[in-house]
Amino acid sequence: MKIAIVSSAVPFVSGGARNIVDWLALKLREAGHRTEVVYLPFSDDPARLIDQHAAYRWVDLSAADRIICLRPPAHLVPHPNKVVWFIHHIRYYYDLWDTPYRGFPDDATHRDLRDVLRLLDTTALGEARRVYTNSATVQQRVSRFNGLDADVLYPPVLEPERFHCADYGDEILYVSRLEHHKRQHLAIQAMRHTRTPVRLRIAGAGQNPAYVDELHAIVDRYGLADRVTIDVGWLDEDRKVELLSTALATAYIPFDEDSYGYPSLESAHSRKAIVTTSDSGGVTELVDDERNGFVTEPTGAALAVAFDRLYSDRALARRLGEAAEARLGELGISWANVIDRLLA
Amino acid sequence: MRVLVANNMAPFIRGGAEELADELVRQLRARGHDAELLRLPFAHEPAEGIPAQMLLARRLVLENVDRLIALKFPAYLIPHPSTSIWLLHQFRQAYDLFDAGQSNLREDATGLEVRDIVRRADDEALARPRVFTNSSVTQDRLKRYNGLPSEVLLPPLNDPERFEDLGDEGYVFAGGRINDHKRQSLLIEAMASTPPQTRLVIAGPADSAADADRLRSRIAELGLESRVTLDVRFLPRDVYADYVNRSSAVAYLPFDEDSLGYVTMEAAQAGKPVITTTDSGGLLQLVQHGKTGWVVPPDPAELASALRSVATDEPARKTRGAAIRKRWLSFDANWDRTIERLLA
Numbered sequence: 001m002k003i004a005i006v007s008s009a010v011p012f013v014s015g016g017a018r019n020i021v022d023w024l025a026l027k028l029r030e031a032g033h034r035t036e037v038v039y040l041p042f043s044d045d046p047a048r049l050i051d052q053h054a055a056y057r058w059v060d061l062s063a064a065d066r067i068i069c070l071r072p073p074a075h076l077v078p079h080p081n082k083v084v085w086f087i088h089h090i091r092y093y094y095d096l097w098d099t100p101y102r103g104f105p106d107d108a109t110h111r112d113l114r115d116v117l118r119l120l121d122t123t124a125l126g127e128a129r130r131v132y133t134n135s136a137t138v139q140q141r142v143s144r145f146n147g148l149d150a151d152v153l154y155p156p157v158l159e160p161e162r163f164h165c166a167d168y169g170d171e172i173l174y175v176s177r178l179e180h181h182k183r184q185h186l187a188i189q190a191m192r193h194t195r196t197p198v199r200l201r202i203a204g205a206g207q208n209p210a211y212v213d214e215l216h217a218i219v220d221r222y223g224l225a226d227r228v229t230i231d232v233g234w235l236d237e238d239r240k241v242e243l244l245s246t247a248l249a250t251a252y253i254p255f256d257e258d259s260y261g262y263p264s265l266e267s268a269h270s271r272k273a274i275v276t277t278s279d280s281g282g283v284t285e286l287v288d289d290e291r292n293g294f295v296t297e298p299t300g301a302a303l304a305v306a307f308d309r310l311y312s313d314r315a316l317a318r319r320l321g322e323a324a325e326a327r328l329g330e331l332g333i334s335w336a337n338v339i340d341r342l343l344a
Numbered sequence: 345m346r347v348l349v350a351n352n353m354a355p356f357i358r359g360g361a362e363e364l365a366d367e368l369v370r371q372l373r374a375r376g377h378d379a380e381l382l383r384l385p386f387a388h389e390p391a392e393g394i395p396a397q398m399l400l401a402r403r404l405v406l407e408n409v410d411r412l413i414a415l416k417f418p419a420y421l422i423p424h425p426s427t428s429i430w431l432l433h434q435f436r437q438a439y440d441l442f443d444a445g446q447s448n449l450r451e452d453a454t455g456l457e458v459r460d461i462v463r464r465a466d467d468e469a470l471a472r473p474r475v476f477t478n479s480s481v482t483q484d485r486l487k488r489y490n491g492l493p494s495e496v497l498l499p500p501l502n503d504p505e506r507f508e509d510l511g512d513e514g515y516v517f518a519g520g521r522i523n524d525h526k527r528q529s530l531l532i533e534a535m536a537s538t539p540p541q542t543r544l545v546i547a548g549p550a551d552s553a554a555d556a557d558r559l560r561s562r563i564a565e566l567g568l569e570s571r572v573t574l575d576v577r578f579l580p581r582d583v584y585a586d587y588v589n590r591s592s593a594v595a596y597l598p599f600d601e602d603s604l605g606y607v608t609m610e611a612a613q614a615g616k617p618v619i620t621t622t623d624s625g626g627l628l629q630l631v632q633h634g635k636t637g638w639v640v641p642p643d644p645a646e647l648a649s650a651l652r653s654v655a656t657d658e659p660a661r662k663t664r665g666a667a668i669r670k671r672w673l674s675f676d677a678n679w680d681r682t683i684e685r686l687l688a
Contacts, residue, residue, distance in 0.1 A: 002355075002356055010407055011346070011348050011407070012378055034356055036353070038355075038385055040384075041405060041406050043405040045405065048405045052404065052405055054403055055399070055400045055403035056400075060385060060393055060397060061355060062387060063387065064355055064356075
């Protein structure tokens with residue numbers, strides 16, 4: 001089959017949305033499909049919003065047998081065989097409207113924009129053969145705001161077989177970009193409250209130097225340097241696999257994310273329990289408390305209890321870790337499933 | 345500098361322009377720039393759909409880009425305050441192909457209207473500083489139809505170091521894609537009336553199996569199997585260069601090409617004289633009859649006499665080989681200078 005994957009991107013900015021597109025293209029090609037990736041630029045300037053939606057509407061991909069649309073407004077592209085794998089709305093006009101993130105006034109102009117955008121989205125999503133979302137959270141938003149039924153289709157990581165488990169060591173591993181909303185600071189705070197020799201390693205690229213400094217300052221202030229390691233910088237994939245293979249468990253405690261996040265998946269593929277918090281959003285679609293990890297209150301003290309329990313009871317760490325891997329199968333998180341569903 | 349290279353994409357088809365765009369991105373990166381490629385889908389059928397795709401290009405918003413280098417219509421309609429255009433060709437269906445009756449635009453009201461819309465958009469978009477053309481043919485067309493000046497910037501060779509004269513093993517080499525447009529069949533017909541010591545090697549990927557089959561059966565019908573070698577495949581670069589470097593001369597007979605063509609440039613780099621035809625277009629800038637090669641009418645008898653001359657007149661072969669190399673090097677087409685001009 002000739003398949004075009006359509007997505008939007010800001011030039012020179014890479015993010016999770018590019019991973020899912022590039023990985024999907026690779027897997028479709030492996031499955032023998034001729035696959036083109038079409039990335040179109042997009043700016044979230046409200047003054048250019050409608051213009052750009054018109055542009056996407058004029059894209060002609062009739063040379064493809066099927067198109068798969070990801071990051072908005074890619075779903076505006078018309079095609080008789082359109083499948084949408086919807087990863088989020090342009091959220092300022094949806095769930096973030098009544099929040100400080102909106103960044104423009106709640107006036108007649110912007111309310112009109114919002115209403116037009118919602119109408120466009122509802123129309124374009126309604127044209128698709130199928131709409132999938134990457135999480136239950138987004139599925140609920142599509143239902144609530146656009147009145148449409150969508151199926152959840154969880155995105156896998158590339159080559160999950162790379163990950164393995166060698167041991168359950170002393171270290172809770174938190175792999176993620178160092179960003180305030182990922183709350184690495186909260187994980188460090190937890191280390192003030194632990195009663196066992198459990199260790200914490202934070203690893204990831206830091207684009208915000210002030211936040212990186214803040215993390216180091218917390219470690220210094222509470223004298224945690226002997227038990228907390230911070231590796232700043234893009235983590236090499238092989239090194240990540242190795243760190244995960246010997247970790248005791250992982251932490252992933254972002255604030256209110258839409259989806260479960262690749263770090264949780266990588267943890268599960270390495271048979272490691274995931275410690276998250278009740279306000280982490282999509283992560284709790286994957287993690288059940290005391291079954292394949294812990295879902296604690298978002299406080300240092302509560303996280304510390306989970307860290308200590310894992311350290312003191314390696315059999316528990318193993319049992320929860322094995323359950324984390326099993327949970328991926330239950331949720332159908334695999335490329336074979338993704339390709340089956342997207343081409344159905 | 346963050347440089348976005350914008351090219352067109354005909355989904356599921358790749359050609360020389362795609363190779364050039366990829367190479368430009370690589371060469372920019374090699375010089376320390378951030379470079380990314382934008383491939384804008386463009387369907388030239390149906391003709392009525394062309395204006396919408398022009399509007400599409402006009403409505404895209406490029407954020408986070410310091411310089412746009414656009415290569416084709418309608419990619420060069422994407423607005424950006426700092427744009428260079430390296431025009432590989434205009435939309436020829438609205439220009440010379442229209443006048444020659446070879447356009448998909450018909451001579452009816454709609455066809456004429458689309459033609460005029462394209463021409464007016466070019467009048468505006470190409471009237472700016474930093475418009476470069478890839479050959480004097482493209483330059484002349486832009487001058488003739490739109491009255492606009494441009495600077496010729498020849499696409500350089502990507503791997504000039506591979507091409508050198510490694511002697512003369514007594515065959516004429518016809519490289520490049522195999523199809524009707526490149527007229528390898530004329531060479532085979534010509535071979536039927538050449539002396540027995542004349543040999544021809546045709547090697548390259550065929551556009552279709554039928555293209556290769558036609559040549560193969562004609563060689564058999566004419567009983568030329570011992571003197572004409574047909575090597576149909578995508579040749580690794582070292583194999584291709586070896587064919588060029590050990591040949592007596594290179595034959596390349598495309599119909600009315602805009603540019604010099606890589607086959608011609610590579611032959612010249614290796615100091616091999618070129619056989620071509622009077623209607624081959626852009627490569628005649630490099631190939632001059634009696635000086636740097638043989639330029640004859642597109643007729644088997646005429647080509648046979650050129651092949652005969654290659655086989656029997658060693659001094660002419662040597663003089664013309666040296667002359668074509670000298671002429672090519674005088675064009676000063678290299679990536680350092682090309683990028684310097686494009687980013688000026």
